[in-house]
Amino acid sequence: MKQTVPPEATAPLWRWLALLLGLLLLLAALRPLSVPDEGRYAEISRWMLASGDWLTPRLDGLPFFHKPPLLHWLQAAAMGVVGVSAWSARLVPAAAAVLMVASLYLAVRRVADAALARRAALVLAASGVFLVGGQYVNHDMLVASFIASAIWCFALALLHGPRPHARLARLGFACCALGLLTKGLIGVALPGLVLLAWISWARLWPRVLRLPWFSGLLVFALLALPWFVLAGQQHPGLWSYLFGAQQFGRYTGTVFNNQHGPWFYPAVLALMLLPWSFFLPFSLKTLAEPGQAAPDTGANQLRVLCWIWVAVIVVFFSLPRSKLAGYVLPVTPALALLAALGWQRTMATRRHGERWFALLALLPAAAALALTLGPGRDTRRLSTDVAPALAARLQPGDAVYVCGGYPYDLPFLARLHAPLIVVQDWPLLRSRTGDNWRRELFEAGDFEPEAARRILQTPAQFAARDRHQRAWLLAPSGQAPPPGWRSVRAGLRWTLHASAPEGPVAPEHESLPCGDQHGGKQRQP
Structure with missing residues (x-):
């Protein structure tokens, strides 16, 4: 039933496969991480490697149990061997x-x-x-x-x-x-x-x-x-x-x-x-x-x-x-x-x-080359234009706040060692939000409520923060910085703001651009 073939007859097969594999690996190195999926899953694996916690997959420091961990074990191991990059993921x-x-x-x-x-x-x-x-x-x-x-x-x-x-x-x-x-x-x-x-x-x-x-x-x-x-x-x-x-x-x-x-x-x-x-x-x-x-x-x-x-x-x-x-x-x-x-x-x-x-x-x-390199790629949702600026300025102990969405790829690109502090009206969102990034985060926070209280903050908590701590704020582009902040880097989707202690002090209900300016729907994970 099984046919025996001399080794030389299989040579074209392996040459073809080697060529196609080389093309696959080249394509994998030529584009940034897509969001939300690639940003989410690459960052969970990077965090696993950086934190040393191989038991619990974590998204923004919170337990993320949409899937079991084998993908993240393998990706974290690959990053440990060849370095952290989109290609290694x-x-x-x-x-x-x-x-x-x-x-x-x-x-x-x-x-x-x-x-x-x-x-x-x-x-x-x-x-x-x-x-x-x-x-x-x-x-x-x-x-x-x-x-x-x-x-x-x-x-x-x-x-x-x-x-x-x-x-x-x-x-x-x-x-x-x-x-x-x-x-x-x-x-x-x-x-x-x-x-x-x-x-x-x-x-x-x-x-x-x-x-x-x-x-x-x-x-x-x-x-x-x-x-x-x-x-x-x-x-x-x-x-x-x-x-x-x-x-x-x-x-x-x-x-x-x-x-x-x-x-x-x-x-x-x-x-x-x-x-x-x-x-x-x-x-x-x-x-x-x-x-x-x-x-x-x-x-x-x-x-x-x-x-x-x-x-x-x-x-x-x-x-x-x-x-x-x-x-x-x-x-x-x-x-x-x-x-x-x-x-x-x-x-x-x-x-x-x-x-x-x-x-x-x-x-x-x-077709694969066109999809990877073509002008149809949507980069407007990425944070590739602000992540390097944050990574170059960030110092140990700095707090990084985000409102108006969640930049899935930014923690990976900036190699953050602490979770982003996400500012939203979380009590209200629990009863109103659908199948989107907000639900991912507050459901993850339910497994560790103490950590969630530090990471998922309300506008009132943001206003009551320690003004002597150096901090950074990522907010949707096209909006003026809130009182007490100065713009550092404006990108297509996000603008990076730095705290300015000498500036005006924000009131308790300071106005923040915390609405999701790009819609609440996302790919189902």
């Missing part, structure tokens, strides 16, 4: 994208033929999924790689024969544990649902009973459970918040941002995999020739698994109203294999087919 999603391509290649190579494995790996690597998703700092690419790897491991273990391959199965349990540590329950639920549907279709239940359940669940428990136990002991209410509010609540809720119809994910997937998505329909035709049963080959077994894989996950994420493109990244290895099958059917035997493949592979690369 992006090494983890880049490595996850490589893992996704490698697991696809190895899985297809094991069951089908090497030519199909090479084609599928190149389709995935020469796509926006790899070149764009692999340079974006959030949890989506990492959890998608673990979910895909878990599905491949269990499927290959069950296809091994009447007695499943024990080591592959244990590796599948490990991937599920790492997925759980990355983004919660979907790291287990999605592989489980896909495999449940496929096993039922393939009638493999007798083999399921022979999986190494005891040792596999032991591996899963040893990897996944220690953090949940230790963090839950230190922060009561963690489990109900993480699994209840942030998992089930977001899945079933109707008040979160980014609401789209059922058309959303099919359109997103077609766009993510361009130009290879045009070849997807042709993979359907190879299920069986007219009037014949589908051949029981390795390629056909994987083909059916992939269509089930795509259908289950797309339906799963289409049910909630809130939808984000990154959620369906776990289906892209399956789509890449299906597109490769479609290519093999329509183009593999044609003259100059490989030249056409190379030309088509240039399209995603050009």
Whole structure:
């Protein structure tokens, strides 16, 4: 079933992959952090490294439990090795994208033929999924790689024969544990649902009973459970918040941002995999020739698994109203294999087919370059123009206040060693604010109320501050500084003000530009 290929035949594959990986790493170094996502998650990892607190992910010094910590552990480790930068933060999603391509290649190579494995790996690597998703700092690419790897491991273990391959199965349990540590329950639920549907279709239940359940669940428990136990002991209410509010609540809720119809994910997937998505329909035709049963080959077994894989996950994420493109990244290895099958059917035997493949592979690369360097990038929400000024002037003990929004990227860029003091009418916001940065902060503060009282201050607390302490204020640009402050650096989104003790003393209700001038909505984390 498995085809043996001489080493020289695989050389073009590795040259192509090395070229695409080099392009990915170059793109990851060419743009600033996007906000809110990249600023948020890169800063949580930097703070973990700087503070030495590897148990609790923190946003602005407050416990942030929207997701488990594996992404931040890996990013903090990468920053510790190569230094703190946007590029080092992006090494983890880049490595996850490589893992996704490698697991696809190895899985297809094991069951089908090497030519199909090479084609599928190149389709995935020469796509926006790899070149764009692999340079974006959030949890989506990492959890998608673990979910895909878990599905491949269990499927290959069950296809091994009447007695499943024990080591592959244990590796599948490990991937599920790492997925759980990355983004919660979907790291287990999605592989489980896909495999449940496929096993039922393939009638493999007798083999399921022979999986190494005891040792596999032991591996899963040893990897996944220690953090949940230790963090839950230190922060009561963690489990109900993480699994209840942030998992089930977001899945079933109707008040979160980014609401789209059922058309959303099919359109997103077609766009993510361009130009290879045009070849997807042709993979359907190879299920069986007219009037014949589908051949029981390795390629056909994987083909059916992939269509089930795509259908289950797309339906799963289409049910909630809130939808984000990154959620369906776990289906892209399956789509890449299906597109490769479609290519093999329509183009593999044609003259100059490989030249056409190379030309088509240039399209995603050009699109990724355009998205990274093009004039369409929105820099108006960034703090890249004021962060260096703050970093150059900041001294130990200085307080940094912010009102009128939250600059997600500024603590990372300025390498702050103390949280920003965020000035808002917090008691009022608790009853009025929606799915935005304010809710992120005051819900994080609920885990450590004492720290929250210092970090999340009201205008009255701001007015009563110690006037002898040197302080800095970030406020929306285009507004005059409040009494007692002088402007130091004006940027597109933020203006940096310095305290001026010799200036007029602000009254108790001094006027601050604390309204969010750029709207309250944001990407759902």
